[in-house]
Amino acid sequence: MEEKVMLVDVSKCTACRSCQVACKQWNKLPAEKTQQVGTHQNPPDLSWSTWNLIRFTELPLKEGGVKWLFRRDACLHCTDPGCQRACPVPGAISKTTEGAVVINQELCIGCKMCVNSCPFEIPRMNPENNKAYKCTFCWDRTSNGLIPACAKACAMGAITFGNKDVMIARAYARAKVLGGDATVYGDKYVKGTHVLYVIPEKVRMYEKMVVNPSIPISLILWKDVLKPLSALAIGAALVGTFFHYVIKGPKRPEEEGGE
Amino acid sequence: MAKPKNLILSSTTFERVVHWVLAGSCLFLFLTGFGLMFHSLSFIARLFPAVPLFTDLYPGGYSTMKLLHNLCGLLFGVAFLFALIAWGKDTLYFDEDDKKWFRVMGGYLWEVEKVPECGKFNAGQKTFFIVLFLFWLIMVGTGIFMWFPILGVELTRWFYVLHALGVLVLGSFLVLHIYLGTYGNPGTFQVMGHGLVTKGWAKKHRPKWLRDVEAGRRSV
Numbered sequence: 145m146e147e148k149v150m151l152v153d154v155s156k157c158t159a160c161r162s163c164q165v166a167c168k169q170w171n172k173l174p175a176e177k178t179q180q181v182g183t184h185q186n187p188p189d190l191s192w193s194t195w196n197l198i199r200f201t202e203l204p205l206k207e208g209g210v211k212w213l214f215r216r217d218a219c220l221h222c223t224d225p226g227c228q229r230a231c232p233v234p235g236a237i238s239k240t241t242e243g244a245v246v247i248n249q250e251l252c253i254g255c256k257m258c259v260n261s262c263p264f265e266i267p268r269m270n271p272e273n274n275k276a277y278k279c280t281f282c283w284d285r286t287s288n289g290l291i292p293a294c295a296k297a298c299a300m301g302a303i304t305f306g307n308k309d310v311m312i313a314r315a316y317a318r319a320k321v322l323g324g325d326a327t328v329y330g331d332k333y334v335k336g337t338h339v340l341y342v343i344p345e346k347v348r349m350y351e352k353m354v355v356n357p358s359i360p361i362s363l364i365l366w367k368d369v370l371k372p373l374s375a376l377a378i379g380a381a382l383v384g385t386f387f388h389y390v391i392k393g394p395k396r397p398e399e400e401g402g403e
Numbered sequence: 404m405a406k407p408k409n410l411i412l413s414s415t416t417f418e419r420v421v422h423w424v425l426a427g428s429c430l431f432l433f434l435t436g437f438g439l440m441f442h443s444l445s446f447i448a449r450l451f452p453a454v455p456l457f458t459d460l461y462p463g464g465y466s467t468m469k470l471l472h473n474l475c476g477l478l479f480g481v482a483f484l485f486a487l488i489a490w491g492k493d494t495l496y497f498d499e500d501d502k503k504w505f506r507v508m509g510g511y512l513w514e515v516e517k518v519p520e521c522g523k524f525n526a527g528q529k530t531f532f533i534v535l536f537l538f539w540l541i542m543v544g545t546g547i548f549m550w551f552p553i554l555g556v557e558l559t560r561w562f563y564v565l566h567a568l569g570v571l572v573l574g575s576f577l578v579l580h581i582y583l584g585t586y587g588n589p590g591t592f593q594v595m596g597h598g599l600v601t602k603g604w605a606k607k608h609r610p611k612w613l614r615d616v617e618a619g620r621r622s623v
Contacts (some may be wrong), residue, residue: 230563232439233448233465253466255439260559355566362560366567371440374571384589385519392511395588397603 148286149311150295152216153342154350155322156302156329159184159198159214162391166217166297170282171362184235185351190217192270192369195279196294199351215350217301219279220330221245221338226359227258227267227278229367241307244340245279261333263357281338311340318342333357410599411616415611415623419484422595429577435472436570439465473550480543493523494532500611501526520613530579534572542569549602553562 147246167173167285181188185378203212215257225245227344230239236291238256247258247267267276282292286305290296295303304311310332318325319342327345330337334357414422451464451471485567503519504526506555509516511527523611544563552559585592590604603615 232442232469234442236446251463251465253469255469255549256559257549257563260552260556260563265556360560362564365566370564370567370571374567374574375441377571378574378578381575385578385582388511388582389586392585395510395607397590397601397607 145287146249147308148242148281148305148338149308150221150281150292150339151304151306151311151342153304153315153345154213154215155326155342156300157198157214157216158300159200159212160299161198161388162299163216163294163303164194164196164198166293167279168194169254170285170293171195171360172281178327179304190266190268192268192277193276193282195219195277201351202347203345205348207337213345213350215316215341215353217352218294218339219245219281220264220282220334221279222333223337224359225334226261226263226363229359229363230257230261231255232257240287242281242283242286244283244286246283247276247278248321249273249275261359261360261363264354265352308338309389315340315342327401329353334359354374387400407599409602411599411602411605411613412623413594413600414598416598417485418489418623419595420490421482424555425479425486426595427572428475428482430464432472432479433455433570435468435475435575439472440567440570444518447539453455473546474548476546479543480546483535483539483543488525488564489584490532494529495536497529501529503603520610523609525608527583533578534576538569538573541565544567546579550579563597 167395176187176191176193180186183200183202186321187194187197187200190197191240195206196216196218199215201215203211203213205211205256219226220241221259225237225239227247228239228245231237232255233251233253235248235297237245237247239240240244254269254276256269258276259269261264267278267305269276270293282290282294291305292303295305298304303316304316312328315328320329322342322344324344325346326361327347328340328341329338329343331349343350347353434447437444448464448468451467453463454467500519500521504521507513507515507518509525509527545566548554549561549562549566556564584593584595588608590600592610593600602613605616611622616623
């Protein structure tokens with residue numbers, strides 16, 4: 145299967161939230177008790193059962209009034225996923241050839257290491273079964289020739305899905321058309337995400353959009369430095385004590401053998 | 404129990420039991436911890452049964468292994484409190500002789516005419532205990548907040564790093580500790596075994612302590 149990319153052109157988004165609903169419907173995710181937090185954002189945050197959320201940002205304008213920024217927030221499906229690097233169970237988090245990063249709840253042991261290692265704070269725990277959940281890139285649809293449910297439901301054409309090269313080219317072309325502060329977000333981070341954004345404003349204007357996301361330095365120290373080093377140190381100690389015995393020999397009490 | 408001639412009690416029953424609980428829980432934590440850290444050691448997870456009681460689905464033995472790692476961490480955490488009671492007063496300080504001991508590394512690395520005399524524990528053993536004390540705080544502290552990550556993403560990420568650092572330090576220290584307590588120092592293992600050692604051993608390894616015991620200044 146060819147590598148795919150989902151392009152989210154937020155300049156076209158009208159915040160109708162059909163993607164949010166389609167996601168719930170296809171993935172059979174239950175509704176949750178929500179809360180009015182003073183904006184139209186509903187529910188207020190991603191959760192184990194809300195994998196796709198339209199975030200509303202009100203940008204005050206100099207001439208009075210506000211400008212509304214809408215952004216579809218969900219897993220970005222990194223080429224180098226922090227969640228997968230952190231996961232202790234082989235195969236519990238896997239990547240498909242299309243680029244989807246998928247958590248297999250049957251293998252999840254609820255350690256929450258993916259939750260704390262994602263640069264985008266995407267995976268969420270279901271408190272009832274203590275397992276992590278997030279967007280699956282609709283791998284069950286795409287592997288059967290369908291496009292993800294959110295892209296299918298988007299009436300504005302803000303969410304499109306296709307082959308990687310085509311979509312990247314399309315993203316840059318669109319950003320050029322928009323001009324101004326418009327940029328492409330995603331292809332430069334974590335070896336390229338499989339969800340790309342075209343955003344008309346600066347990254348920091350959007351709620352919870354991470355400026356220059358990368359694998360946390362702590363994760364590199366933990367998995368790439370200390371993990372091999374600990375095996376090496378223990379091995380060195382084993383070899384060291386062995387040769388200490390062979391070269392220096394044990395320390396015996398003087399009288400031993402004399403009594 | 405009648406004490407055989409020329410043997411002397413080097414550790415109390417309390418000390419020996421605490422030592423074995425620490426040793427057992429520590430080794431079990433290493434076994435399960437390695438199973439969780441290295442995907443290549445997934446065979447360790449297969450030693451544990453998948454218990455449907457803990458999970459509706461089947462992540463094999465991994466769920467069980469993780470839960471037992473957490474629970475065993477609590478056991479280790481509590482057991483070390485007793486270790487502090489048993490050995491804290493003899494280990495958490497250094498004196499002049501300890502400094503001299505360090506200068507010759509206790510005679511372990513090169514030929515030394517006279518190793519400075521020590522009491523119940525030499526400077527190396529004291530260092531081991533102090534490091535263990537420090538990493539006991541780190542491992543139990545980070546472990547609990549990795550189990551229940553209520554302190555936020557940023558902090559929890561660094562707990563993983565500290566926990567892995569503990570594996571490095573404690574793992575290599577444990578190897579040295581086992582070597583020095585067994586075939587590196589013949590006779591020493593009985594301090595952890597039945598507690599009785601020869602006077603010759605005590606004179607070699609605990610000269611100041613032996614004088615104190617023989618003069619009745621301390622019992623063990």
